[in-house]
Each structure stands twice: as structure tokens, then as C-alpha cells.
Amino acid sequence: MAEPPVLIRQDEVEGLLHYKDLIPRLEVALGKFSKLDSAEVIQPVRTTVPLQKYNGFLGLMPAYLVHEDILCTKLVCFYKRESGSTLPSTQATVLLFDPEYGNVKAVSMPMIIEQWPLDLLMPAKSEVLTILGAGHQALSHYNVFTETFSFKEVRVWSRRKETAERFAQSTQGHVTVWESVEEAVNGADVIVTVTGASEPVLFGQWVKPGAHVAAVGACRPDWRELDDVLMRQAKVYVDSREGAVAESGDIILSGAKVFAELGEVLNGTRPALREKTTVFKSLGMGIQDAVSAKLVFEQWKNKH
Numbered sequence: 241m242a243e244p245p246v247l248i249r250q251d252e253v254e255g256l257l258h259y260k261d262l263i264p265r266l267e268v269a270l271g272k273f274s275k276l277d278s279a280e281v282i283q284p285v286r287t288t289v290p291l292q293k294y295n296g297f298l299g300l301m302p303a304y305l306v307h308e309d310i311l312c313t314k315l316v317c318f319y320k321r322e323s324g325s326t327l328p329s330t331q332a333t334v335l336l337f338d339p340e341y342g343n344v345k346a347v348s349m350p351m352i353i354e355q356w357p358l359d360l361l362m363p364a365k366s367e368v369l370t371i372l373g374a375g376h377q378a379l380s381h382y383n384v385f386t387e388t389f390s391f392k393e394v395r396v397w398s399r400r401k402e403t404a405e406r407f408a409q410s411t412q413g414h415v416t417v418w419e420s421v422e423e424a425v426n427g428a429d430v431i432v433t434v435t436g437a438s439e440p441v442l443f444g445q446w447v448k449p450g451a452h453v454a455a456v457g458a459c460r461p462d463w464r465e466l467d468d469v470l471m472r473q474a475k476v477y478v479d480s481r482e483g484a485v486a487e488s489g490d491i492i493l494s495g496a497k498v499f500a501e502l503g504e505v506l507n508g509t510r511p512a513l514r515e516k517t518t519v520f521k522s523l524g525m526g527i528q529d530a531v532s533a534k535l536v537f538e539q540w541k542n543k544h
């Protein structure tokens with residue numbers, strides 16, 4: 241008889257997995273996912289169930305990594321929150337299966353680890369980082385970017401100045417708060433957009449040529465964070481082409497062409513044009529959660 245599933249709480253997950261251990265395993269999985277006719281990593285486009293009454297959706301994000309025999313599904317609820325709301329906008333549960341028998345081995349309510357090997361696309365000399373949005377994703381991106389790279393200056397903007405100020409008070413290093421997006425991104429080498437916006441907040445005319453934009457918000461076909469000018473002038477990289485053309489308003493509504501999947505850069509089939517203005521449009525991949533869940537479960541077993 242199969243063992244009952246273990247429940248791994250979010251605070252435990254944080255102590256069991258560091259993103260530095262995740263990235264190399266993720267790179268292998270992404271490279272395999274982006275191979276032509278790949279049968280090694282199976283990840284269908286997210287299925288979404290609209291929750292109109294609550295201005296949100298439930299997303300189902302399954303993935304099977306054949307090379308590591310990892311079967312996993314993330315279930316994520318996302319809501320568009322009014323300004324000043326204290327309710328969380330993203331809540332996720334991850335189920336890790338035994339692929340042979342089909343029983344659930346572990347259930348966890350993880351931090352959503354949206355970390356990517358983005359140094360591939362950042363300008364070689366990146367001194368100024370601007371984060372647009374100041375919520376959960378902003379903090380996790382701040383932590384990874386500032387632990388991994390040495391920026392001379394970090395700036396933050398949020399829809400409400402109080403959110404940006406609270407963010408700046410919560411970070412380890414010095415962060416300056418800006419009231420205008422245009423001024424906040426002026427001269428920035430790396431811009432992370434992590435807002436709940438559904439209309440563009442970042443405009444191409446403000447972006448320094450050669451800058452890198454990591455676009456993390458706007459995960460529905462009619463939501464946007466970036467304007468047409470930026471989308472059309474930049475080389476656009478995505479996590480999954482199939483996902484991007486189905487779900488990303490920034491891509492669908494601007495008509496921008498996808499240059500490459502990040503996995504194609506990692507497996508050497510497309511170049512990383514870091515000297516150009518680049519946009520990485522991330523929508524989230526079940527693969528990330530599958531790799532994370534396996535690592536978390538292994539660590540959990542070592543400790544119990």
C-alpha cells in the first residue's frame with residue numbers, strides 16, 4: 241500500500257530549497273523541453289478556469305519530466321486585487337506524484353519560485369536595476385538579482401507609493417523609491433515588471449537601448465505590462481512559445497514575434513543577443529514546480 245502523502249508547509253519549503261540548487265536542474269529540463277520534437281519533458285499549456293465573480297482564475301499546470309521521472313501538478317489561484325487590498329493575489333498548491341502508481345507522494349504550498357538563468361540576456365555591464373511592482377514577486381526577484389549580481393543602484397516603483405516604501409524598508413540593501421515609471425527606468429540596465437497591471441505600464445521610448453526587461457506579470461491574453469513599441473523593438477524570449485501565443489497579452493496584442501525560448505538558448509539552438517534590447521516574457525512553467533517539488537521532497541526525506 242502506498243504511503244499517505246506528506247504535507248510540506250511553505251515555511252518548511254523555504255528552508256529546504258535554495259534557488260541556487262534549483263537553477264542547474266531547471267536549465268537541463270528547459271533545454272530538453274525546447275528541443276525539437278522533445279518527448280523528454282511534457283508540459284501542456286496551462287488550463288485556466290475563470291473565477292469571474294472573484295476577478296481571478298484557477299490554473300492547472302501539469303508536467304512530466306521523463307528523464308528524471310518526475311510527475312507533478314501545480315494548482316494556482318490568481319486574483320486581480322484592488323489597490324490597497326491585503327488579500328494575496330497568488331496562492332499555489334503543488335502535488336508530486338509517484339509516476340508508476342499514480343499516488344500523491346507530497347503536497348506542498350510552496351513559495352512560487354520564478355527564478356530563471358537571466359544573466360544570459362542581461363547586458364554584460366548591468367549597474368542599475370529597476371523593479372516595477374513591489375509585491376511578493378518583486379521581493380523574490382530582488383533577492384535573487386541582488387544576491388547574484390552587483391548592481392550599483394536598485395530602484396522600485398509601485399502603483400501606490402506606500403507599497404514601494406514598504407518594499408524598500410523590507411529589503412536588505414538600499415532601494416530608492418520612485419513615483420514615476422518613466423523616471424524609475426531612465427538609464428536602467430535591467431527592468432523587472434512584476435505588477436498586476438492589465439494595461440501597459442512600461443513604454444519602449446523610456447527603455448535604454450540594450451537593456452533587459454524581465455516581464456513577469458500579465459498572464460492572460462488580454463492583459464499587458466509592456467507597450468507595442470517595446471515589444472516590437474526588442475528581441476523577445478519566452479519560457480514556452482505555445483504558452484506565450486496562447487496566454488500572453490503582451491505578445492498576442494502587440495503582434496510581436498517570439499525570437500526564442502529560453503530553453504533554446506540553453507540547449508544552444510538559438511543565441512542570447514544580450515547586446516540588443518531583450519524582453520523575457522515569463523508566464524510560469526509546470527516544469528519549474530516539478531523540479532522544485534522533487535528537490536524539496538528529497539531534502540524533506542533526508543531530514544525525517
Ligand SMILES: NC(=O)C1=CN([C@@H]2O[C@H](COP(=O)(O)OP(=O)(O)OC[C@H]3O[C@@H](n4cnc5c(N)ncnc54)[C@H](OP(=O)(O)O)[C@@H]3O)[C@@H](O)[C@H]2O)C=CC1
Nearest residue numbers: 329373374375376377399400403435436437457522523524
Ligand atoms: N510569470 C510567472 O511565472 C508568475 C507571474 N506572476 C505574476 O506576477 C505579478 C505579481 O504577482 P505578486 O507579486 O504575487 O502580486 P502582489 O499582489 O504581491 O503585488 C502586485 C504589485 O503590482 C501592483 N499592481 C497591482 N495592480 C496593478 C495595476 N492594475 N497597475 C499597476 N500596478 C498594479 C501592486 O501595486 P500596489 O500594491 O501599490 O497597488 C503591487 O506592487 C502578477 O501579475 C502575477 O500574475 C506570479 C507568479 C508567477
Ligand SMILES: O=C([O-])C1=[NH+]CCC1
Nearest residue numbers: 316318459523524525
Ligand atoms: O506560474 C504561476 O504560478 C503563475 N503564473 C502567472 C500567475 C501564476
